[in-house]
Amino acid sequence: MIALLTRDIRLAMRAGGGFGLGLSFFLIVVVLVPFGVGPQSALLSKIAPGILWLGALLACLLSLDRIFALDWEDGSLDLLATSPLPMEGIVSVKALAHWLTTGLPLVLVAPVLGVLLNLPEAGFLWLTLSLALGTPALSVIGTFGAALTVGLKRGGLLLSLLVLPLYVPTLIFGAEMARRGAEGFDITTPLLLLAGITCGTIALLPFASAAVLRVNLR
Amino acid sequence: MMLTVTDLSIARGGIPVLEGLSFTLGAGQAMVLRGPNGIGKTTLLRTVAGLQPPLSGQVDVTPESLVYAGHSDGIKPTLTVTENLNFWAQAFGNHDISAAIAAFSLGPLAARPAGALSAGQKRRLGLARLLVTGRAIWVLDEPTVSLDVDAVAMFAAAVRAHLAQGGAALIATHIDLGLSEAQVLDVGPYRAKPLDIEDFDGAFL
Amino acid sequence: MSLNSLWEYANPKKFIQTTDRVLPWVAWSAALTLLVGLVWGFFFTPDDYRQGSTVKIIYLHVPAALMAINAWLMMLVTSLVWIVRRHHVSALAARAAAPVGMIMTVIALLTGAIWGQPMWGTWWAWDPRLTSFLILFLFYLGYIALWEAIENDDTAADLTSILCLVGSVFALLSRYAVNFWNQGLHQGASLSLDKEENVADVFWYPLLVAMAGFVLLFIALVLMRTRTEIRARRMRALLARERMGA
Secondary structure, eight states: OHHHHHHHHHHHHHHSHHHHHHHHHHHHHHHHHHHHHOSOHHHHHHHHHHHHHHHHHHHHHHTTTHHHHHHHHTTHHHHHHTSSSOHHHHHHHHHHHHIIIIIHHHHHHHHHHHHHTTOOTTHHHHHHHHHHHHHHHHHHHHHHHHHHTTTOTTHHHHHHHHHHHHHHHHHHHHHHHHHHHHHTOOOHHHHHHHHHHHHHHHHHHHHHHHHHHHHHHO | OOEEEEEEEEEETTEEEEEEEEEEEOTTOEEEEEOOTTSSHHHHHHHHTTSSOOSEEEEEOOGGGEEEEOSSOOOOTTSBHHHHHHHHHHHTTOOOOHHHHHHTTOGGGTTSBGGGSOHHHHHHHHHHHHHHHTOSEEEEESTTTTOOHHHHHHHHHHHHHHHHTTOEEEEEOSSOOOOTTSEEEEOGGGBOOOOOHHHHHHHOO | OOHHHHHGGGSHHHHHHHHHHHHHHHHHHHHHHHHHHHHHHHHSSOOBTTTBGGGGGHHHHHHHHHHHHHHHHHHHHHHHHHHHHOOHHHHHHHHHHHHHHHHHHHHHHHHHHHHHHHHHSOSOOOOHHHHHHHHHHHHHHHHHHHHHHOOSHHHHHHHHHHHHHHHHHHHHHHHHHHHHHHHHHSSSOSSOOOOGGGOOHHHHHHHHHHHHHHHHHHHHHHHHHHHHHHHHHHHHHHHHHHHTTO
16 A cells, blocks of 8 residues: 555656646646736735635646546556455545645645735635645545546546536535635634545545446456 | 356456356466457456456456456556566565566666566566566466567466466467466357347346 | 335336336326416416516426436436346436436526526526535536446446435535535525425415426436437447347
């Protein structure tokens, strides 16, 4: 398992794309928003938590199809399936590797981008916390979507169509937490709900992903 | 017996391809599968490896004793030869890869990224993976594709050494490996007959 | 009827034979019930004192919304049956129901917009209920797209049923999330769509008939589409058999 994790991270670092692409995309989305809505700082600081959450979500989405596609193409997935690693473990490790190479960098860079959007000072801590809490769920749900579409031609578009509706609850609670934090309200409820979703998906969804992957491999 | 297949029927894409197949494989034995393209050799091997369920019949084997190698080698081009082998060794709970490197004379290539290897060299790396898994039953699908004569001999020697240690091998191949002791199974006669139209209405198939 | 004999209808041939007899009855009773319900509702009920004649759109809106949710529930049940018992008809029925359910969702959304315009002066508001239906529509889209994308029928059935199970959980979560989200924006919902409680009997009876009509219509459409799916699948299997050189 640890071998698989280190291999996946090493692959992401060496191929280059996996690491930098999501981050650059996040940066570009955030830079483009003021061009779209105007430069007024009052408006920007009001929508900053939502924009940062949405940008992180889209950046996460961008790299989902790489979770299984490469291993599928070169036959590694067949070999992994017949190895001693349980399928549930494989999908969990894949999700973890995706989070470490995509989600975690997004969390770390979000406060910096918050400056660009005039995020209120109170919001930085809660924005970062909400992303740190929510992005693992995005990776796990995305892994499920990637497992569903693994063997398909033109799977990327379908993957977005399948995964985005599943992202709704995470986005709602995550962005709500960041917004309440920025406006200085109590964040307990969305924080608990967001944590609940993350824990629930991490605990249960790998079983669905593993089942789906087994179907796709036969 | 390490592997017992009883009255096995298999389907590809929902269509039955082989039926009524039975054979056994014991320690130290090798079996070569032959048959025309599209007859279902790959499907048979994938079924034996547990990657897909049979239509009917049984495959009796301890899943933990079996390793499968398909058409693709599962090699990561950005990792070096050593890193590739190390990963698979760890995945199967082993650590020593030197024997595998020696058996397929990968020594001079060990530090090269796998992406820089030729097709035949990649294949050798893929076959070396079998040795690091430490598993007893090899299930191999066309293992000699893109290998030159020397490499085929290398592979045959590896199989023979594996059998001598009490392993077993099930190999689908078209070329003569020089494994005189291997049994040959022609799967051609087991081609599935189309179902009656009557059954067909019941089950689509 | 014992449970064993119920499963016999899951045999494609038996299903076609049975529905041959049942379908005309269901279809005609659907047409009749719908006609009665809608004509009664549209022409023989008084105008609402506050909403005028616009209120009559509920005879389309409410039954469509009802069926939009029930269609998903039916897909959930048939998906479970496929996963547990692997009856092909069950999987095909789920596939057949999805587009019908999606159209019901669209009807509910459109009639809602048409009703909302004169009532609240806007075509669309991010009311929790409207938003939930929009999300339900997205789930239908994804489910149908996945069916269409996969060539192998059994693989498609397996994957879509798991998606349906997982999707149901997330649809439910989204429903609660959306409730929470909108409360978070404006304290207390200013627009309530909860009409059922204060609908008087004069409106209620024709509404019940219209709902029954929609249920029958849904059953008829799903039966029809399932038959088509079975035939299409049989045709593909026959072609494959031909290719095998029978």
